[in-house]
Amino acid sequence: MSFxxxxxxxxxxxxxxxxxxxxxxxxxxxxxxxxxxxxAFGGSAASAAVDAGKRWGLLIDTSKxxxxxxxxxxxCKTENGxxxxxxxERDVQWIRKVTLKNxxxxxxxxxxxxxxxxxxxxxxxxxxTGASFKREDGIVLVDKHICIGCRYCMMACxxxxxxxxxxxxxxxxxxxxxxxxxxxxxxxxxxxxxxGGIPACVESCSATGNGAMVFGDLLDPSSEIAQRLAEFPxxxxxxxxxxxxxxxxxxx
Amino acid sequence: xxxxxxLYREIPVTNGLWASAAxxxxxxLGAFASFVYxxxxxxxxxxxxxxxxxxxPHVFAIFLIVAASxxxxxxxxxxxxxxxxxxxxxxxxxxxAMALLAGGLAVLVLDLGRPDRLIVQMTxxxxxxxxxxxxxxxxxxMGIVAIYLWVQMDRSVDPKWTKPAGLAAFVWRLALTTGTGxxxxxxxxxxxxxxAIMAPLFIAMSFAFGLAIFILxxxxxxxxxxxxxxxxxxxxxxRLLVLFVAVVLYFTAVQHLTNLYAQEHAGFExxxxxxxxxxxxxxxxxxxxxxxxxPLALVYGRSAPVTAGLARLVSGLVIVGGIAQVYVIVxxxxxxxxxxxxxxxxxxxxxxxxxxxxAPRLPEIALGLGGVALALFATGLGAKVLxxxxxxxxxxxxxx
Numbered sequence: 025m026s027f028x029x030x031x032x033x034x035x036x037x038x039x040x041x042x043x044x045x046x047x048x049x050x051x052x053x054x055x056x057x058x059x060x061x062x063x064a065f066g067g068s069a070a071s072a073a074v075d076a077g078k079r080w081g082l083l084i085d086t087s088k089x090x091x092x093x094x095x096x097x098x099x100c101k102t103e104n105g106x107x108x109x110x111x112x113e114r115d116v117q118w119i120r121k122v123t124l125k126n127x128x129x130x131x132x133x134x135x136x137x138x139x140x141x142x143x144x145x146x147x148x149x150x151x152x153t154g155a156s157f158k159r160e161d162g163i164v165l166v167d168k169h170i171c172i173g174c175r176y177c178m179m180a181c182x183x184x185x186x187x188x189x190x191x192x193x194x195x196x197x198x199x200x201x202x203x204x205x206x207x208x209x210x211x212x213x214x215x216x217x218x219x220g221g222i223p224a225c226v227e228s229c230s231a232t233g234n235g236a237m238v239f240g241d242l243l244d245p246s247s248e249i250a251q252r253l254a255e256f257p258x259x260x261x262x263x264x265x266x267x268x269x270x271x272x273x274x275x276x
Numbered sequence: 277x278x279x280x281x282x283l284y285r286e287i288p289v290t291n292g293l294w295a296s297a298a299x300x301x302x303x304x305l306g307a308f309a310s311f312v313y314x315x316x317x318x319x320x321x322x323x324x325x326x327x328x329x330x331x332x333p334h335v336f337a338i339f340l341i342v343a344a345s346x347x348x349x350x351x352x353x354x355x356x357x358x359x360x361x362x363x364x365x366x367x368x369x370x371x372x373a374m375a376l377l378a379g380g381l382a383v384l385v386l387d388l389g390r391p392d393r394l395i396v397q398m399t400x401x402x403x404x405x406x407x408x409x410x411x412x413x414x415x416x417x418m419g420i421v422a423i424y425l426w427v428q429m430d431r432s433v434d435p436k437w438t439k440p441a442g443l444a445a446f447v448w449r450l451a452l453t454t455g456t457g458x459x460x461x462x463x464x465x466x467x468x469x470x471x472a473i474m475a476p477l478f479i480a481m482s483f484a485f486g487l488a489i490f491i492l493x494x495x496x497x498x499x500x501x502x503x504x505x506x507x508x509x510x511x512x513x514x515r516l517l518v519l520f521v522a523v524v525l526y527f528t529a530v531q532h533l534t535n536l537y538a539q540e541h542a543g544f545e546x547x548x549x550x551x552x553x554x555x556x557x558x559x560x561x562x563x564x565x566x567x568x569x570x571p572l573a574l575v576y577g578r579s580a581p582v583t584a585g586l587a588r589l590v591s592g593l594v595i596v597g598g599i600a601q602v603y604v605i606v607x608x609x610x611x612x613x614x615x616x617x618x619x620x621x622x623x624x625x626x627x628x629x630x631x632x633x634x635a636p637r638l639p640e641i642a643l644g645l646g647g648v649a650l651a652l653f654a655t656g657l658g659a660k661v662l663x664x665x666x667x668x669x670x671x672x673x674x675x676x
Binding site: 155261 | 279298317318319325326327330370388389390391393394396397400401404405408411423459462463464465466478480545610614615616617618619620621623626627632633655666
């Protein structure tokens, strides 16, 4: 319905049915759009930062990794807001210190183990909903919005790099959303990487002076990580599976 | 001797029926309470951990899902392989198969970390996941068996369609169990899995578990409906059951012999066969001896027809052995530590390199039993409202 003012201008006195639908659509868009685009990771903002020409990786020099140092683990907890309750069986562990002992020689090495960000990640293959996914720059993540908590990825991961959240979680970090009943693991500090930074574990390792961890683009021949990998021998965990992980170890 | 017409009747309402229903409803309520409790507090209140991520609910769920496809075999033997003695049991076979699958899936879904996101699973499919394929196989199984039942039960449908429908259901059930076995067979990470034999092993297991449950349910329903059940039928079904048991033993032997031949699997085999404590006891004592060799000896060791009591005993033993087998596969396969780097021992604060402990708690056991109760309740309800149970299963109806 409409009427005209004395000056001839047309004025709507009440919304038409078309207006109603228009406003409804606008309202729905405003309400739903952020939800649709707000994915824990890999959403619109994060995707914009993903560069398919890069492959982020880590090189861990176990000869520089001190047995009694767990600065990387502490830094990860602080950065991403996960903390255990002293229950080793049920606590989540995004990163842990592991000791490898050569069965034949008895030689021991200490090193951090986290998600290995495989090129062919078994967790991504088995995830029924696609919540486990690999970004184009090689970072393997869990979309917390579509993880149903089936734990098949945990069955499939050869590195025990995924944890299931067994309890309600508090004090979450905005950049690292967590949720009871979903699976989580190392994100390679994707929020820092997308902003041009380096993972918290690598930063803390440097701060201790050990400098056992190097982060960088495996595809960039001029990067420190690519040069060191090219120059010195290194290995992947579970090399028999041929998963081509983004995390490499030297001097095991 | 004249053959009676096979008439199908709903089971009558009796005190026994009400009592059975009441017991099953009690288990269903227990499972629901368990679901709400775990949903509220998180999986911290269960025995499952970040080391043993799949526990008792998965043992029950996988047992029921595997048994579901096996329960359909009785119908397949009649429709696909033309053995008329099994024909009167076809309808019950189909209903039991659907009910067992529903029970297993209910347990699986209610144990999810986020069961409220089931709709997410229905709208997001990752086709590289065998789980995704299984969802389609399970849904398809329900649909195909429903059609198979309809073809058998609707008198307006030409009986010539029974065989094609039965054949489709038979092929589908083989695919379904292949999918269930492949949940483990395709897991490359763990030494206890990663084996193609998981698929045929699971198919053999389904034949045995499904028929064992079928024999018990058939006897139970006949008693509730006061329907005569001839010893010839019982004898035939039980002898077929132990044949399936022998096939399961065969595939189990091949599974372990193959692993023993590869040095890389020697540690896992030593764990299951020799040093695994509970898992070794369950494997040899319950799965192989109680659930395998004893039923074989009890049935093949007698020339007289198998009695109803012996059939119940044998079926019960096969079920107990079967649950032990699924437990050893699911939990034992996770309990054995993964090797991070070949040739190295591993230790950490996350229990790397250690055999993982698992002590199931009441909530997960209650949930699993709820799945069994749901399957039995649905079967009973089916027999109550549908004409699936023949009014006479006496021996003089048996051909030849």
